[in-house]
Amino acid sequence: MELRHLEYFLACCDQGTFTAAARSLNVVQSAVSTGVAKMERELGERVFDRTPTVLVLTDTGRAIVGPARAALRARADVFDAVDGVRGDIRGEVAVGALVNVVSIDLAEAFAEIHRRHPGITIAMRQNPRGSSGNIVGVRAGTLDLAFLGAYPELIPGIAVHRLAQEPLVLVCSPDHRLAQAGSFATADLAEERVIDYPPGWGTRAVVDRDIPNRRTVIEVADQFFGMSLAVKGFGVTLVPLGVAHMQAGAAVVPCSDTPLMWDIAIAHSSTRTPSRAARAVLDIVLELARPVRVSRTLS
Numbered sequence: 001m002e003l004r005h006l007e008y009f010l011a012c013c014d015q016g017t018f019t020a021a022a023r024s025l026n027v028v029q030s031a032v033s034t035g036v037a038k039m040e041r042e043l044g045e046r047v048f049d050r051t052p053t054v055l056v057l058t059d060t061g062r063a064i065v066g067p068a069r070a071a072l073r074a075r076a077d078v079f080d081a082v083d084g085v086r087g088d089i090r091g092e093v094a095v096g097a098l099v100n101v102v103s104i105d106l107a108e109a110f111a112e113i114h115r116r117h118p119g120i121t122i123a124m125r126q127n128p129r130g131s132s133g134n135i136v137g138v139r140a141g142t143l144d145l146a147f148l149g150a151y152p153e154l155i156p157g158i159a160v161h162r163l164a165q166e167p168l169v170l171v172c173s174p175d176h177r178l179a180q181a182g183s184f185a186t187a188d189l190a191e192e193r194v195i196d197y198p199p200g201w202g203t204r205a206v207v208d209r210d211i212p213n214r215r216t217v218i219e220v221a222d223q224f225f226g227m228s229l230a231v232k233g234f235g236v237t238l239v240p241l242g243v244a245h246m247q248a249g250a251a252v253v254p255c256s257d258t259p260l261m262w263d264i265a266i267a268h269s270s271t272r273t274p275s276r277a278a279r280a281v282l283d284i285v286l287e288l289a290r291p292v293r294v295s296r297t298l299s
Contacts, residue, residue: 001039001042002035002038003071003072003075004035005035005036005038005039006039006068006071006072007025007072008021008025008031008032008035008036008039009035009036009039009047009061009064009068010065010068010069010072010142011024011025011032012032012036012048012055013055013057013061013065014142016054016055017053017054017055018032018033018036018055036048043060043064045058045060046058046060046061047060047061047064048061069140069141069142070141073141073272076091076275077275079091080275080276080277083276084276088119089117089119089120089276089277089280090117090119090120090277091119091120091121091275091276091277092120092121092122092123092277093120093121093122093123093144093145093275093277093278093281094123094125094137094142094143094144094145095122095123095124095125095143095144095145095146095147095281096125096127096133096134096137096138096143096145096146096147097124097125097126097147098130098131098134098147098148098149098202098264099126099130099201099221099222099223100223100224100239100240100243101147101264102240102242102243102246103164103166103240103241103242103264104163104164104264104289104290105288105289105290106285106289108288108289109284109285109287109288109289110122112284112288113280113281113284116280116284117277117280119277120277120280120281122281125137125142125143128198128200128221129198129199129200129201130149130197130198130200130201130202130204131147131148131149131150131151131200131201131202131205132199132200133200134146134147134148134267135148135151135155135158135267138157138158138267138268138269139157139158139269141269141272144268144274144275144277144278144281145266145267145268145274145278145281145282145285146266146267146268147264147265147266147267148160148202148264148265148266148267149201149202149203149205149262149263149264149265150202150203150205150206150262150263151202151263151265151267155267157269157270157271158267158268158269158270159267159268159269159270160265160266160267161265161266161267161282161286162263162264162265163264163265163266163285163286163289164263164264164290165261165262165263165264166240166241166242166261166262167240167241167254167255167259167260167261167262168203168206168207168238168239168240168241168255168260168261168262169238169239169240169241169244169252169253169254169255169260170184170236170237170238170252170253170254170255171226171227171230171231171236171237171238171239171244171247171250171251171252171253172230172231172236172237172250172251172253173230173231173232173233173250173251174249174250174251176233176236176251178192178236178251178253179251179253181253182253183253183254183255183256184253184254184255184256185255185256185257185258186210186211186255186257186258187213187257189211189213189214189215189236190213190214190215191215192214192215192235192236193215193217193234193235193236194214194215194216194217194235194236194237194238195216195217195218195219195220195226195229195230195234195235195236195237196216196218196219196220196237197219197220197221197223197226198219198221202262202263202264203223203238203239203240203262206238206260206261206262207238207260210258210260211238211258211260217234217235218234218235223237223239223243224243224246224247226239227239227243227244227247227250228247230250231247231248231249231250238260240262266282266285266286266289268282
């Protein structure tokens with residue numbers, strides 16, 4: 001069985017369709033569908049049920065996901081070992097991203113990675129489930145490293161390195177009553193129209209924990225759209241301070257009774273040894289991704 005067929009199979013598992021899998025691998029769709037079909041013929045079993053909209057794993061497909069991922073990790077380990085003998089650090093590092101990370105200077109860290117190790121490529125992966133999806137990816141081995149927001153203190157199987165912390169603040173229109181008051185208490189949001197973000201996002205975890213009694217009127221997967229709604233008077237929303245200051249025309253209001261703190265960290269598996277490339281990326285991020293200076297004075 002060819003390893004590229006396993007790669008096609010796993011891309012289909014992660015992306016849900018042949019077309020999306022091909023796009024993620026930068027190959028033509030026919031190569032992916034043909035490769036999966038060849039694998040099915042060799043196994044003598046179907047690994048996917050084809051529906052009009054999505055690929056659904058069969059029992060056989062579910063059974064081989066783990067071994068397939070292990071096989072690809074073993075291939076990567078072989079190349080990593082050879083590069084180690086040569087003294088090279090190269091290869092792709094899959095990194096789970098978070099939306100709108102402005103509290104640390106990732107651009108400087110990634111530029112330095114390129115300067116020191118031009119053979120490393122970074123594949124940023126955005127999961128709609130935010131931090132919780134990134135944790136799943138690290139455990140499954142589809143992500144080498146992942147950024148997390150508002151993470152639990154202890155995550156089984158995950159090593160976490162804290163990078164920065166900043167408060168969540170309320171964004172609303174300048175003529176809103178809470179903007180006029182200059183601060184808000186968590187109980188105030190029981191009477192407000194709250195613009196929320198998806199479950200699994202770090203900011204959502206903080207708000208669920210500290211402001212459970214709120215009135216959610218919409219859930220969006222884009223903080224800038226959420227802030228735009230707030231500025232236009234649709235409701236109010238809670239975002240990290242650094243993100244809030246990027247929205248023109250917004251009133252930015254601090255919480256007066258609860259420290260709504262949002263932490264950002266980088267994580268990797270604690271049960272698998274990172275590749276040399278992943279270790280190099282981690283080390284440089286920890287060295288250079290310093291917190292960006294954000295004014296704590298709110299107007």
